[in-house]
Amino acid sequence: MRVKKLLLTLLLAFAALGSVALAEEHKATPAHETAASEEAAYESKSLWKMMTSFYDTTGLKAIIEPQDGVKNGLGQDMSKFSQSWGRVIMFAIIFFLFYLAIARGFEPLLLLPIAFGGLLANIPIANMTGEHGMLGIIYNMGISNEFFPLLIFMGVGAMTDFGPLLSRPKTALLGGAAQFGIFGSLVGAAMLSQYSGFVDFSLKQCSAISIIGGADGPTSIFIASALAPELLGAIAVAAYSYMALVPVIQPPIMKALTTVEERRIVMKTARKVHKLEKLVFPLLVIMMTALVLPDAAPLIGAFALGNFAKESGVVDRLSNEMQNSLINIVTIFLGLGVGSKLAAEQFLVAETMGIMIIGLLAFAAGTAAGVLMAKLMNKFSDEPINPLIGAAGVSAVPMAARVASKVGSEARPGNILLMHAMGPNVAGVIGSAVAAGVLLSIFK
Amino acid sequence: MQEIHIVGESIKFMILGMIVVYIFLVVLIQLMKLQAKIIAKYFPEKVIVSPPKQQPAVQSDDDAARTAAIIAAIADYKKSNHNKKV
Incomplete structure (x- = not known):
């Protein structure tokens, strides 16, 4: 209040x-x-x-x-609207983002610097988004060349424990099913662009938007800056807001697609994982990437490096650095750089509305596909699988896994699904990186 | 004409993408199972032997660190209280 x-x-x-x-x-x-x-x-x-x-x-x-012929920091003409009312509206939107980040706790670590970057980007005359402006320098330093998202991915890798996935490998399929959120919404974006008439996305733009369905902030920024940098601001804001809204978006879909009996399923305790398995796993993933999908190599490579450093156990200093100081520094820069795309002339366009709609669709489709796949696996598997853990296949680590566990314990108090849901959850990270690599390879 | 093209293309993307994601994950699952088997076969004892050896050492280190922290905190507290009185 x-x-x-x-x-x-x-x-x-x-x-x-x-x-x-x-x-x-x-x-x-x-x-x-x-x-x-x-x-x-x-x-x-x-x-x-x-x-x-x-x-x-x-x-x-x-x-x-507002004057005619005024140029923004990037040398593009600004309309009179985006010079005057556009800025006022953006200030209002940014204050709303501050409210979401501070009072409601929506992914504050990124939403706050993003919104502040947006605030700075909308200051008239200062041209902070220009080549020599603070935001412009940050943007050119690490976002236009897709570097910062990779550093974030390295830190995420160093924080991720693949134990739950290694103890039950087949749950990786759930992380794959949830990637339907990406490709389903890609078709959705194309259809919206064709039939609605109020937005006109190119195929590249559709792909960049649909990656929101991967529920993975760094991947979204990585793909957006590679395929559709003009939409980066809206895509990043949509991705992070919807990731924060996972506990609101997912449960109704999970409940609609499962029966109470299914939600009450208790899963067997997973086997203990050998330390060596965890150490070899990042190397396995890297070798697979090298052979199948070199286009995903930057994302998966950074992720595997972080994870390998953590599991090796001999470079704790490096792995701690990746998990803490480095990821924190990069988060500040990433937020400000993405915020530079919240300038009125780039954000207040019909496309932003379309991106918000498709992003929501993508999250819903990913959740639904994950749950349905888990139901299918439960039918054919010899050990019981609670369909709720399928919803954790959208990456959003560890929020989605927590949501699955919470909905599960509502149906049967004391039934803790968290560790079972972490398997599909971390597989979802790999899945969305693979999906991102496929999209990149198409447009090469 | 071109717009119809977009939806058609996107459906192709979807089919290709889902197939690649699944191939990747299915192969990865098989490799995970395989490596689990190999490791269980050739390095079975390390799991049982090494953790008990390491854990006490780590714990005592932890205790030492904790004691040091407590001593430091008490010293600090005393100092700050002393300052307040002055």
């Missing part, structure tokens, strides 16, 4: 400033004209000139009096 109030006051203050400036502007213009025509009081004239020319450099003027 306090945050809401704060936001309201901020917005009000902004509106008040705007109206004061409008009034000032009306007074200022005639005064300036008379001063210029009299040409008498030299001192006062120059003071007026100084004041008016200072006013020309203020953001207020830029917002209140």
Whole structure:
């Protein structure tokens, strides 16, 4: 509530400033004209000139009096709308993102720097998104060349424990099924683009949007900056907001597709995993990638490096660095760089709405496919499989696994599915990296 | 014309993508099973022997660290209290 109030006051203050400036502007213009025509009081004239020319450099003027032919930091023309109201709307959206991150705890680690980057990107005249602006430098340093998402992936690899997957390998199939969220929504995006008429996505753009269904932030940013950098801001915001909304989006779908009896299934305790298996696993994945899908090598390579460093047990210093300081530093840069794409002229377009819709569809489709696949496996498997763990196949580690466990313990108190759900969960990370590699290879 | 093309293409992407994801994961599953078998066969004892040996050492280290931390905290607390009095 306090945050809401704060936001309201901020917005009000902004509106008040705007109206004061409008009034000032009306007074200022005639005064300036008379001063210029009299040409008498030299001192006062120059003071007026100084004041008016200072006013020309203020953001207020830029917002209140949008000019034709104004260029943004990247040298593109800005419409009058995106110079004035567009910015005001973006400020409102950004304050809403702050509210979501701070008061509601929606992926604050990324949403907060992203939103702040957006705030900076919408400052008029400063051109912070330009080549020599702070955000532009960050963007060119690690996002346009797809570097930062890889560093994040390395840290995620160093935090991931493949034990649950290794103890029950076939649950990897669930992580595969959930990738239907990506490809199903790819078709959805193409259909929306064809039949609705309010957006017009190219195939590359459709692919970049559909990767939201992988429920994996770094992968989404990686693919978006490779295939459709102009949509990066909206895609990243959609991916992270929906990942934060996993506990809201998934349970209704999971409950609709399963019976109470299925949700009550208790799974057998998994076998203990040899330390050597965990050590060999990242190498297995890397070799598979090298042979089958070299296009996924950057993502899977970084991920496997992080995991290998962790499981080797001899480079704890490196693995701790990847899991903590490095990932934190990169998170700040990644957030600010993505935020630079929240400039009004790039974000306030019909496409953003389309991306939000397709992203939601992608999450729902991924969850549904995972649950249905788990039901199928339960029918044919010799040991019981609770269909709820299929929903954890969308990556979103470890949120999706926690949700599966929570819904399971609602149906049967004391039935802890968390470790069983972690298997499909981490397989989902590999699955979405593979899916990303397929999309990249298509557009090569 | 071109738009019809887009949906058709996207369906092809979907089929290709799901097939590749599944092939990748199925092969990976087989490899995981295989390596589990191999490791269980050739390195069976290490699991049982090494953890009990390591764990006490780690724990005592932990205890030592904990004791050090407690001592440091007490010293710090005393110092800060002392400062307050002054």
